[in-house]
Amino acid sequence: MVHALERTAGHLAAHGVCVLIQPHRTRRPFIAVVARGRRVPIGGLVNPAFQPLIDAANDAIASVVDRGLFKLLNRSNHQFSVRLANPSQLHRYLHNGQRPPRFPPGARKRLMAAWRSRPPGAEIEVTEYMTLIGLRRVGA
Amino acid sequence: MAKHAELPSDYPPPAVEVRLIGRIVDLRGKRVLEIGAGDGRLTIQYASLASSVVAIEPDPANVALARESASATGITNSSFKVGTAERVRMGGGAFDIALFSWSL
Numbered sequence: 740m741v742h743a744l745e746r747t748a749g750h751l752a753a754h755g756v757c758v759l760i761q762p763h764r765t766r767r768p769f770i771a772v773v774a775r776g777r778r779v780p781i782g783g784l785v786n787p788a789f790q791p792l793i794d795a796a797n798d799a800i801a802s803v804v805d806r807g808l809f810k811l812l813n814r815s816n817h818q819f820s821v822r823l824a825n826p827s828q829l830h831r832y833l834h835n836g837q838r839p840p841r842f843p844p845g846a847r848k849r850l851m852a853a854w855r856s857r858p859p860g861a862e863i864e865v866t867e868y869m870t871l872i873g874l875r876r877v878g879a
Numbered sequence: 880m881a882k883h884a885e886l887p888s889d890y891p892p893p894a895v896e897v898r899l900i901g902r903i904v905d906l907r908g909k910r911v912l913e914i915g916a917g918d919g920r921l922t923i924q925y926a927s928l929a930s931s932v933v934a935i936e937p938d939p940a941n942v943a944l945a946r947e948s949a950s951a952t953g954i955t956n957s958s959f960k961v962g963t964a965e966r967v968r969m970g971g972g973a974f975d976i977a978l979f980s981w982s983l
């Protein structure tokens with residue numbers, strides 16, 4: 740990852756900007772059952788297999804900033820949500836990637852209980868968290 | 880804002896990322912290098928703003944999809960190459976902006 744950033748710096752013009760969009764360092768997808776303004780929070784998912792990759796990416800960014808290759812311009816956190824029609828669609832959604840997150844103990848049971856007692860028109864909401872990082876090339 | 884997804888995607892809804900990138904740097908008229916472009920999902924959202932785009936992606940199947948998407952959407956200022964940031968060779972001078980979208 741550090742090597743990718745180093746090579747990228749070499750392709751950037753003086754004062755060029757590198758923008759990175761990544762999953763939030765610690766916040767994983769959050770599940771809720773929603774209907775007509777009512778929201779039943781189920782809980783956040785966990786992803787131990789993914790966490791080392793996120794940490795390594797952030798360490799690589801810190802490394803190139805510390806070494807003076809880039810200057811940190813901006814770091815901002817954002818979230819977005821998608822609505823899914825049922826637990827089956829949630830399963831498909833979560834297994835889109837190579838390292839899908841999983842429910843912590845008890846959360847799947849809470850989801851299914853909330854889904855069984857859902858009001859008409861209920862959906863499953865997944866809130867995702869991401870971070871945007873802007874770096875300016877220095878020392879060109 | 881919440882979006883109902885018929886075919887769910889764990890990427891932000893269209894235009895969200897471009898708007899957020901725009902808070903950091905103006906893409907208009909810039910020469911952009913995108914690393915890990917996947918199937919061109921993001922590339923086709925911003926390419927019309929940039930002067931030119933070189934998008935690299937290690938998976939040849941994704942590169943083929945990106946080329947198809949670009950062609951289908953009338954984008955002519957973008958080239959898609961198989962490779963990684965570490966290995967790909969790029970000519971044509973320096974880039975103004977480099978993008979890593981969910982790819983570092």
